[in-house]
Amino acid sequence: MARAATTSDIFNAIAEPRRRQILTLLAPQERTVGDIAIALAIEQPSVSKHLRVLHSTGLVRMRCQGREKYYRTDADALHPLHEWAATFERYWSNHLHRIKQRAEAAAHTAKRPSNK
Amino acid sequence: MARAATTSDIFNAIAEPRRRQILTLLAPQERTVGDIAIALAIEQPSVSKHLRVLHSTGLVRMRCQGREKYYRTDADALHPLHEWAATFERYWSNHLHRIKQRAEAAAHTAKRPSNK
DNA sequence: ACAATACATTCCCATATTAGAATATGTCAA
């Protein structure tokens, strides 16, 4: 069996550096395909192909206006990725995070002191 | 050109569902290869191959003990992924996150009131 | 209608992949 299709899930979709660039570029504002190609110095057909993958996984949205198409990142679609990564936060060695974690645990305990 | 090598970066490494499973399994505790194979119902050679990718990207660490090898997730290696995903937090539509964001911005402003 | 513009798609190709089977390597135990 080969690798899973990029269109199957966001983890595969963001495995490609170009696509991560595109997502970053399209997060704050929508852009046309041509704009993206110029901004990232990628051939237009290549941009279209990456956008296809991103669109099929719901990572970008598209709006037609005449012969131009405006794409924009749908950041909500990255939520699952963020959550998956967050499940490992508790195992980070970084002290600040461990402190934050303890503080949150303490706050949680304080809220239900008799919950043995 | 084909897709980038899985060994090149963590984004490619975690694109494979099996490897995400392994990372999740090995986050709280180390396990031997055989344990992993049984726990996830994967053939042993397959586990070894996935571990090779994970190890080469620094996502797991290995400890030899006799003929057994204990692997464990190195959660710190997932930090870059978490950070990348976090850059999109400000674009989430979720209200709770937006509120938190505004609160943090306000706190930041309060700390330096004259910093025009 | 026709040319120009903006995107999308198709074809080809070199390459990286995953699973499975078989095999190799290394370590322990009798």
Add this chain to the structure above:
DNA sequence: TTGACATATTCTAATATGGGAATGTATTGT
């Protein structure tokens, strides 16, 4: 030493890929 056990590697086959070039399609302007 020899066999059993734990893991790693090699080989094969099927498949998905991304870039480049060429082409298709839709929309605009004259």
